[in-house]
Amino acid sequence: MPDDRRDGPPVRETGPDRRPTGRRRTATAAALLLSASFLAACGGDSGGAPTLTWYINPDSGGQAEIAKRCTEAADGRYRVEVTLLPRESSEQRQQLVRRLAANDSSIDIMSLDPPYIPEFSEAGFLAPVPDEVAERVTEGVVESAVAGSTWKDELVAVPFWANTQLFWYRKSVAEAAGLDVSGPVTWDQVIDAAKQQDKLLGVQGIRAEALTVWLNALVESAGGHIITGRAEDPESVQLGLADEPASKAAEIMRSVNDAGVGGPALSTAGEDVNVTGFEGDDAGFMVNWPFVWPRALAAVKAGTLEQSVPDDYGWSLYPRVEPGQESAPPYGGINLGVGAFSKHVDLAYEAAECATSEENQSYYFVTNGNPAAKAAVYDDPEVVKAFPMAPVIRESLEKAAPRPQTAYYSEVSSSLQRTYHPTSSVRPDGTGQSAANLIKAVLKKEQLL
């Protein structure tokens, strides 16, 4: 380099006269290039490959591993990095919405809880799914997961994993109570059995999203819907909360409460409290997500739980409301949205496709206990080995009903939580109507929440 900076002709002159200036130019260009690549490195794009940021919900490390695998599979075309969102799904939404409302281009991929997908889509926060991608990512995916990624008849997110609640029972308790678990059970039967045996029936009575999940499953199982029409219009949304199925749902909530089988902390019990109860001595029955199973096995491994406890676990489909009517279990899970302000939408969809591949879904199911959205995964021998209840989960997913799909889901859910909490105050003949009134007033912005 010093040669080039020297005035006068260079020492090793080989070309014609204009050579020195030419070399000087090359040097300047090289210096510029160097500094440009240095700046780019500061910006996070090392080695030229764009870095995609995937905002994930907390899990047992599965999504971070999938990101690593997809980075490797991309062979240098992109790198996927994960950023952790808060634990509660409502807080995940808050953080994402705040960032997206400020047009944050750092959000390439995000793990979204399905109920919030309409809101994100309506606000223009999701980059449109290319048709051929939509076709590929919905192939062989269970019905409820596709429905959960769809808004206004269009796929707006990539189905990743699909969750559903099962009815969990202690075989010994069910046997002692004479509860026939070989076929479908009803809520009334389960409540009676728990009461008769003086055991717990774990339900989610906490003032949180879990309460909405329970209520929605009860209403849907009774054949009704929380939102019956015009979900996209806050001024004229139609609600089914004053209908017969909703009052039947309220009746069940109330009888769980009045029978005293929900445990002393019913009004503060979420899924985790339920599992703790189900692992304890008073355990009888519970409705909960499949994470119950790996959690019990991990506790056995850690030496905090006897092997006899998970051996006593039984599972079947979500309880029915009416004996003659199939239940509609809760649908949950995570779907992947691509940020509308991302600088690499195409690559982000490519990465999302990689993350939701059959292989990765099956890995995620086995290691993290999160059931796959693709039906074929349930035939994977490894999955069946780790999750003996996999066939029931798949069946449950086919019957599962989503929570009300509306761009105002947060308002609807918070209003329901406010009126249906605590369960001791639920009245089958009045709570539905007051919830409907509150939702309507809140959507018209005439009331606080």
Add this chain to the structure above:
Amino acid sequence: MSTTTLPPGQRQEPVSAPRRMISDRSRAERKLGWMLAGPAFGVMLLVTAYPIAQAIYDSLFDFRLTDPDNRAFTGLSNYWVILTDRIWWISLGVTLFITVVTVAVELVLGFALALVMMKALSTIRPVVRAAILIPYAVITVVSAFAWRFAFGLDTGFVNTWFGWVPGIGAETDWFGGQWSALFVVCIAEIWKTTPFISLLLLAGLAQVPDVLQEAARVDGATWWQRMSKVTLPNMKAAIMVALLFRSLDAFRVFDSIFVMTNGANNTESVSFLAYRQTIARLEIGLGSAVSVLLFLCVVLISALFIKGFKVDLSSTRGEG
């Protein structure tokens, strides 16, 4: 009061509050004061006045964060919605309850701790002070979690330890009812902020001149007489400042409620209500209006203390 003031020889005229003619010197001092405080004042305007003005402006609109295109001017209608809603008044009641209970208990406890810190043997004084200050050094969220875990049905030990108290059993769900939940919230707040109040009171105690105490003792005053006639009147300013600061602080209570009950069972405070409208519901207009009302409440409390109780904030600097 006449027996409690300083002897004339020790009295000093306030330096920064000239009431008569402004001399050249005080003018220069005033200029220097502005130069010193000016940058901070500018920063305060930027980080406090601007957001307040923005909130007042936003509160006049119907504005949802996910739907910025449909923003519409609605005048004072947000305020009308809030003030006619039962939830606002419940939240205000809960907030006032927490404020009054915690500040009252903290004042008594804090005063006792200040006396302990004041009178403790000089060898153990640093240890006592550090021990008393530890809760104040704990982050509010962490302290809220600690208290939640202590009282929770699944993780807690309180029910076991205090099972002998009538009304507390193995299955007492503290966060399941309004009053029991508020009780835990208040205890957590008191534990956490009593050190703050006791520090301010300690500063006040240290200002009470020994001369006066000695004179009162020579005159045969009992401990209680010295306390009520000498110590307390002389530290009135410190007490009032401590009360004012803590009341303002307590009125904005949020963290403990968020962690412990998440607003369930009518335990929402006014700050929590603002959070729900702005952050959870994304209604910037309505949320801003709640925040403005909260701000007005805080202004009202300050005015009440400063005008009503005649607190002179400068007197804590030892000038009065």
